[in-house]
Amino acid sequence: MRTAFINQLCTLADTDEHIWLICGDLGYSVLEAFADRFPSRYLNAGVAEQNMTGVAAGLALVGKTVFTYSIANFPIMRCLEQIRNDVCYHNLNVKIVSVGGGLAYGSHGYTHHAVEDLAIMNALPNLIVAAPADPIEARAITTILASHQGPAYLRLGKAGEPVLHAAGTKVELGRAIQVADGSDVTIISIGGMLGTVLKASDELRLQGIHPRILSMPFLTPLDTAAILDAAEETGAILTVEEHGPGGIGTAVAETLAIHGHALAFHPLRLAKSPIKVSGTQEELRSAQGLSVEGIVQAAELLCRRPHSAVIR
Amino acid sequence: MSPTHRYGSDLGMNTVERLSAFAQTLRAHAVRMVHRSRASHLGSCLSMADILACLYWNTLRIDPEHPNWQDRDRFILSKGHGAAIIYAALAERGFFPVGELKTYCESGSRLTGHITSGVPGVELSSGSLGHGLPVGCGMALGAKRGNLPFRTVVLCSDGELDEGSNWEAILFAPQHELDNLLLIVDFNKIQSFGRVKEVLDLDPLADKFRAFRWAVREVDGHNMQQLADTFAAVPFEQGRPSVVIAHTVKGKGVSFMEDQLAWHYKTPSAEQVEAAMRELGVDL
Structure with a gap:
């Protein structure tokens, strides 16, 4: 990058x-x-x-x-x-x-x-x-x-991240990029988690769960319309970010609350407590559920539960 | 005006006496403004009155009719709490109506208690200390590399030199040979909660600047002739930034405010305002 x-x-x-x-x-x-x-x-x-x-x-x-x-x-x-x-x-x-x-x-x-x-x-x-x-x-x-x-x-990120988007993908200020469409759950990620999200998406599809995938590179200006469309059209939202509270999960939750959407939602993100051990980026992410398995599991839970339930 | 890196030395119409009279007028405005708004920082305003008068009526190449003139000298007041007197200087110099000074710190006024951009003639908002010099370095660097004729002048307080950001900038300016930059230190020896000597002693300040490869001059910050001559001699050395350490008295001009920490905070009473006006020899 x-x-x-x-x-x-x-x-x-x-x-x-x-x-x-x-x-x-x-x-x-x-x-x-x-x-x-x-x-x-x-x-x-x-x-x-x-x-x-x-x-x-x-x-x-x-x-x-x-x-x-x-x-x-x-x-x-x-x-x-x-x-x-x-x-x-x-x-x-x-x-x-x-x-x-x-x-x-x-x-x-x-x-x-x-x-x-x-x-x-x-x-x-x-x-x-x-x-x-x-x-x-x-x-x-x-x-x-x-x-x-x-x-x-x-x-x-650093160097060597893979190209995930097709050449010619349109990137606009304040707009999310829909990478895949689906109707069961929307997974919104910001930054470098998209690669992991796409792998998780493949797994979910094998299980018959069809997620909409949004890459949301702008926290400000936020693509509120894409979030509200996702709420109405897929009924469940999972946010994924390599960041603690206050990032895209918080922004999406606030948007949903302001607009009166009580739906299945989970912010997959880092805990607020500092990480005190050494590890590769992959290892430290995975330890907090920011992995293919973690994303699959969180998405499955969201699809299964009643929309007003709380995950933890 | 011809592009030059020398400061104008011709006092012209503005004799030393006239410049000193301007300084007294600015002091009187500040006293009235701080009284009216029940504000503070009067001591900090009064210590730099002569410096501001010299800058605005003699040194700076500015045009109040065209505050955004591209080649104007940039002046940054880094000790943004001295807002009352800088607003007074800008108004008296013609950047906005003097009558507006009455709104200082009033609800809805653009004249906030710390200098704020948006007021005509203000280049940078400040208030938190240690911001002006780095920004001034950026302006001076832009001018230097772009061959632009304007000079950048930053006025900071002594207490403000506690800030690490200033020492980062003090390292930076000589590295980039910013001889189009002038820093003026309003060295009134009292910071916000104690004497400089007792809080974080700056002495030997001139030696510190010399060690950082600045060209240094020390002046009596209330001697108008010295101020005008010194500012006119900038840059003191080609290839080096200039610093003028102006030895000043906090609260200068009003005997009962002079050299008193309390006047960093106190608002003068109506009686004190009248006493101050008598001492200043100005009736606004």
Whole structure:
């Protein structure tokens, strides 16, 4: 995903001389592509995220479109107030990019687990919050954010994620992508869980359960219409995310409640408690049910139970 | 105006006496505004009155008729709690009607208690400390790499230099040779809950900046001639950011407010306002 991002950013910067890229001393073997081609619009701000974000705001105030780049929580948490006050309040063209969202840096330990980022970013004003599922979404969303007037947060995976969408798949700001249609349950995922969801979908179909699959890369703006259609047309919703409370599960539940839908619903997500053991991304996901089996099991339960029941 | 990286030194019509008179007027506005709105931060306003008068009537290349003029100098007030007096400066300079100052902190007013963008002439909202200098670095870098003629001036407080974000920016500016950036420190020696010396002593401040490769000058922040001459000499060294450490007195200009921590918070009574006006020699 990060490769798709940087390649697309280089393509865009070729024709848009306002695009800048600033990193917080991270991006080895990724950002060189941009740094070498556009040295006057590239900057390593050092291990100093507050200043990096303030500098980005200053550049945006003089007409630049600035992408800030770091890994996991680094580009958002230390500098949260700069994002809130300098970037979001002034509605500036600063796009914050985090590589290694979720548990991508699983074995690195809790400091490197970006599992609250969506909730924190989603609380801020004027900010687009996006987490693509595959390189096709990553490329398209990079383009959308570069031309959007205002700030954004882009949560990327790392490298080597498979392409999941067909070439030419339409990605639009604030719109979910329907990957498969079905009538028994809707599975909504944000970010890198889509691959696992699609495998689970295959299993479910073998069992005669036909899920609708929505990839929802935008937490803000949220595709409320797709959620309400899913509620009415499939009667049950399972959300799947590599993130704790406050992400897509929370957003979907709130949407359903506001619109008076009492249906079978379950947010499959990480617990709020920190993960204290080392593990691969796959292992740490699976330990909390973010696996093919976990998704299949949760979907089965939703399809079986009366719509007003509560899963746990 | 010709693009130049030198600050104008010609006081022209605005003699030292006139600039000092402007400063007294700004002080008087701030006293009345803070009284009317039962607000605070008066001591912080008064300590930077002379600096603001010098900047707005002598140093900054700005055009109140065209507040978004592309080549204008950018001024960032990082100590955003000094809002009353910066609004007074902007109004007196012609960015918006002086009459609007009466709405300071009133319900529905755009003149909030900490400086807020959207008010004509305001480049950046601030209030939480340690934000102005990094943003100023970004503006200066954009100008430098884009060969743009404007200069960026940031005014911060002394207490604000406790913030790590400022030291990140203090490292950054010389690295990128931002000689189109001027930082002014309003060093009034009192921060919000104690004397700077007792909370986190900044001394030797000039040496700290020198060690970080800034070009440093220290001035009496209430001596208008010194301020004008010093600002006119920026950049002090080619290839280096400039910092002016302005030694000031919190509450300057009103004897019973001077060098008192309490006037970071207190609202003057009607009698105190009248006493202040007499001392300032201004009747607004």
